[in-house]
Amino acid sequence: MRRSTCLLRPVSCNLLPVSQPPLRLLHLTPPLTPAYGGPYESIRNLTGGLAGAGAEVLVRMPHSAEALAYQDQWRAPMRSEGAVRVSPLGFSPQLRRLVLADDADVLHTHGLWQHASWLALTWKQQTGRPHVASIRGMLEPWAWQHHAWKKRPVWTLWERRNLQTASLLHATSEMEVESIRARGLTAPVAVLPNGVHLPELPLDSVMAELRRPRTALYLGRVHPKKGLPLLLQAWARVQPADWRLRIVGPDEGGHRAELEQQAAALGLGERVRFDGPLTGAAKAEAFRSSELFILPTHSENFGIAVAEALAYGLPVITTQGTPWQGLESHACGWWVKVSVEGIAEALEVACASPPEQLAQMGQRGRQWMAEDFSWDAIASEFLKCYRWVCGDGEKPGVVVG
DSSP states (O other): OOSOOOOSOOOOOOOOOTTSOOOEEEEEOOOOOGGGOHHHHHHHHHHHHHHHTTOEEEEEEOOOHHHHTTGGGOSSOEEEOSOOOSSTTOOOHHHHHHHHHOOOSEEEEESSSSHHHHHHHHHHHHHOOOEEEEOTTTTSHHHHHTTHHHHHHHIIIIIHHHHHTOSEEEESSHHHHHHHHHTTOOSOEEEOOOOOOOOOOOTTOOOGGGOSSEEEEEESOBOGGGOHHHHHHHHHHHOOTTEEEEEESOBOTTHHHHHHHHHHHTTOGGGEEEEOOOOHHHHHHHHHTOSEEEEOOSOOSSOHHHHHHHHTTOOEEEETTSSOTHHHHTTSEEEEOSSHHHHHHHHHHHHHSOHHHHHHHHHHHHHHHHHHOOHHHHHHHHHHHHHHHTTOSOOOTTEEO
């Protein structure tokens, strides 16, 4: 060091010796708000967990008034600064100066294709210090093909070199490791899931059997990747009595209008409700007032919404485009093919189940989250990885390759 100072793997919390000096960590991200869903929650909670474990953490991102509006929700210091000029690279001279002037032990970037990647290359060339890169699902097969005409030149010019020269790559599942290796990358990979906080659940909540209609919830970005057209077709095929489907999240590229037209064409009427993004208490209430969660996605490296739903005690239907096959081994949900048929078969079973049976499944899922997805444990493992890339300590067990 410079100073003298499953597809989803569970992690255990073994605290580092208190005699070790604190690490200085610089996290570089795109502008993030709650509308970004999983990345916002996971990066905010990871950096907060690292700060809580004693690391000196700073989060930097390009200037965004929207991101600054949520600055008080970050436990680690967050700076949104350096206006980005309009260019293919999203170039920000101010942000570049700030990053290169930072004396952090480790630079940790999140995501691909944007400013963080070319800044990381410059960081490594000028400082020689370690770089950790979280892929954030951006090499998954669906994501790799989406807008490929934009991504392939970037991959050739600098992204592949940036990732191959990283000290460590971060994947959230074994499935994501396979996608990383499929791109020819040989750098070491730390396999660490995203974590989740267990919310308090009121003891005097209204019994599910008194709710009419019963609610199945989707909560996330309204984006073609998420497979919502498949869900609407499956819902129309099953037409579960006394149930409604609630689709909640920010619209991207006008996809919500396409879904609303599809729902109308399928004759779903009031059996499907569309809402915009929800945060805070409103988001919590959406989980608490539902009995079932559905993520019909084509591709996810993790799927933080699944973990959140389980933490709220909801059983989950999701696809094999996610690494959540543990839903079946923990008897808390369904892991199905990415197809109308697969989703419809799970819906038939779930919606015919009595409320108490779904509640029991949800409680098993909540217990799974409590045991294997603690942010404290994940932050502790990340600290071991940071120290290892700084030349201090043995290779952590979560690192492969």
